[in-house]
Amino acid sequence: MSYKIDLSDLKGIGEDAERGTVTGHIVDFFATRIEAGELAAGDQLPTTRALAEAAGVNHLTAARAYRRLAENGLVTASVGRGTFVSARAAAAEAEGDDWQSYVLPEQHRSYAGEVLQDSYRMAGHPGLISLAVGFPAAELHPVEDLARIAAEVFAEEGPDAVAYGPTDGLPALREQLAERGRAAGFATAAEEIVVTTGARQAIDVAARALLSPGDVVAVESPTFTGLLESLQTTGAHVVGIPVDEDGMDVEALERLVARQEVKLCALQTACQNPTGQTLSEERRRRLVALARERSFFILEDAVYAPLDFDGTHTPRLRGDAPSHVIYADSLSKIIGGGMRVGWVAARGPVLARIAALKTSGDTHSSVLDQHIAARYLASGRYDESIAASLGFYRERCEAMLDALDRHLAGEYRTMIPRGGHHVWVTLERSVPERSLVAEAVRHGVTFTPGGATLADPTGPTSLRLSFGRHPAEQLDEGVRRLARALRAVRRYDRAATSAPVS
Ligand SMILES: Cc1ncc(COP(=O)(O)O)c(C=O)c1O
Numbered sequence: 001m002s003y004k005i006d007l008s009d010l011k012g013i014g015e016d017a018e019r020g021t022v023t024g025h026i027v028d029f030f031a032t033r034i035e036a037g038e039l040a041a042g043d044q045l046p047t048t049r050a051l052a053e054a055a056g057v058n059h060l061t062a063a064r065a066y067r068r069l070a071e072n073g074l075v076t077a078s079v080g081r082g083t084f085v086s087a088r089a090a091a092a093e094a095e096g097d098d099w100q101s102y103v104l105p106e107q108h109r110s111y112a113g114e115v116l117q118d119s120y121r122m123a124g125h126p127g128l129i130s131l132a133v134g135f136p137a138a139e140l141h142p143v144e145d146l147a148r149i150a151a152e153v154f155a156e157e158g159p160d161a162v163a164y165g166p167t168d169g170l171p172a173l174r175e176q177l178a179e180r181g182r183a184a185g186f187a188t189a190a191e192e193i194v195v196t197t198g199a200r201q202a203i204d205v206a207a208r209a210l211l212s213p214g215d216v217v218a219v220e221s222p223t224f225t226g227l228l229e230s231l232q233t234t235g236a237h238v239v240g241i242p243v244d245e246d247g248m249d250v251e252a253l254e255r256l257v258a259r260q261e262v263k264l265c266a267l268q269t270a271c272q273n274p275t276g277q278t279l280s281e282e283r284r285r286r287l288v289a290l291a292r293e294r295s296f297f298i299l300e301d302a303v304y305a306p307l308d309f310d311g312t313h314t315p316r317l318r319g320d321a322p323s324h325v326i327y328a329d330s331l332s333k334i335i336g337g338g339m340r341v342g343w344v345a346a347r348g349p350v351l352a353r354i355a356a357l358k359t360s361g362d363t364h365s366s367v368l369d370q371h372i373a374a375r376y377l378a379s380g381r382y383d384e385s386i387a388a389s390l391g392f393y394r395e396r397c398e399a400m401l402d403a404l405d406r407h408l409a410g411e412y413r414t415m416i417p418r419g420g421h422h423v424w425v426t427l428e429r430s431v432p433e434r435s436l437v438a439e440a441v442r443h444g445v446t447f448t449p450g451g452a453t454l455a456d457p458t459g460p461t462s463l464r465l466s467f468g469r470h471p472a473e474q475l476d477e478g479v480r481r482l483a484r485a486l487r488a489v490r491r492y493d494r495a496a497t498s499a500p501v502s
Helices: 022-035 048-055 059-071 087-093 096-103 111-122 143-162 171-184 198-210 225-233 250-259 281-294 349-362 367-379 381-408 433-442 472-498
Strands: 075-078 082-085 129-131 193-197 216-221 237-244 262-267 297-301 325-330 341-345 412-414 422-427 445-449 462-466
Touching (some): 022 059, 048 059, 059 075, 059 082, 082 087, 087 096, 111 225, 129 462, 129 472, 143 367, 171 193, 171 341, 171 367, 193 198, 193 349, 198 262, 198 297, 198 325, 198 341, 198 349, 216 225, 225 237, 237 262, 250 262, 250 281, 262 281, 281 297, 341 367, 381 412, 381 422, 381 472, 433 445, 445 472, 462 472
Parallel strands (some): 129 445, 216 237, 216 262, 262 297
Antiparallel strands (some): 075 082, 193 341, 412 422, 445 462
């Protein structure tokens, strides 16, 4: 074992020191080096055996010296691992808030997570056209209905409107959702439903309930950035499965399960984010059969399923395999993401685990919002709202495709979305993704870089462009700025490659 300090410097400490001061000499030896920064936070000290040998002292004296260093807050001992220089010593010397960095655990933030946070941060930035966030159009938020219902909730529920509630969700809301579940195919009874804080929490608790580090999980690639982040932070091995005009390539999944034990397959069965595609009937059947044969779970995310521009109703996959499919959904994409009303539908031991994780995270979702959501669903206005959204978003989607044609003709390929809020664009000639992101911001537009939506971001440069919140003129201006940013990046690239080497 090699240590950061030279053990030979300790030679003779035991012999030279007077009786009774040996421990103090050893403590000083280490304390001086820690304070001088020669030994940094996390560095390992020699074992007590090695210290005793090097210093010519007995084992008990070495142990006593380490105990005293620990009492002074300079080292921490971890049974079975050894003695380490404590972060607290360095933290105490740091200025301002810097001490926090010494004591916080290491953070492994995924690229997907960083991009998601940036997109939300920049979404409301004046002067920037955000094509990065999948927010629904503000003009479709049912503000008057919700205001009237909120007043009714306070008038009729009184203090219960804001009292703590059941951890799985309000019975009235779970019942409403189950009724919709019976029609759409995602649930048969209220007992299968746990209300969550948005579909984002539904996905996150499902991932944590199902996955351990090293497990293999198959996911559509590209997919929703938040899903990718939740899967990656479990430490699972996330394998991407391509998506085409028939949705996820189930044959590619079949090849994967033949080679590896897959624990979970996560996908969106209709109007997928970001491609806007829907899983074909044949692939659905094959996927369900595979899950049964190989005993893996499916995480079905259907937040965009109601937004099929033609009004085509795709039955939810969970209806075909209710024990294998964990279903995640929310009201966010229709009435606005700020209400944060989502849900999971599942059954068996996995549902109990999901419910426990959800409860330990936030006790239960907002009771006030659940009361409002239950009454809104019961009023029938939600279905009217969906019906009114389809033509509206189809027009915005067409405006986005027209803008791409106008400003980037010949430079990209795409799939025509069947629904949802996004267009997936792949550039014919790649550019460095991070340069394009930065240049786009300089030109006043943001987009979701393809790399944050892909399990293995090695292919050609791709972009997710979201059209939901902007009218046609703004979409056109956003794509125009993007095209200029792309040209600027290509110019810099050319200049860099043609510059003479000095
Ligand atoms: C495919 C998909 N699933 C889930 C979510 C999260 O939805 P919510 O806002 O309800 O948490 C999003 C949000 O963008 C999404 O695009």
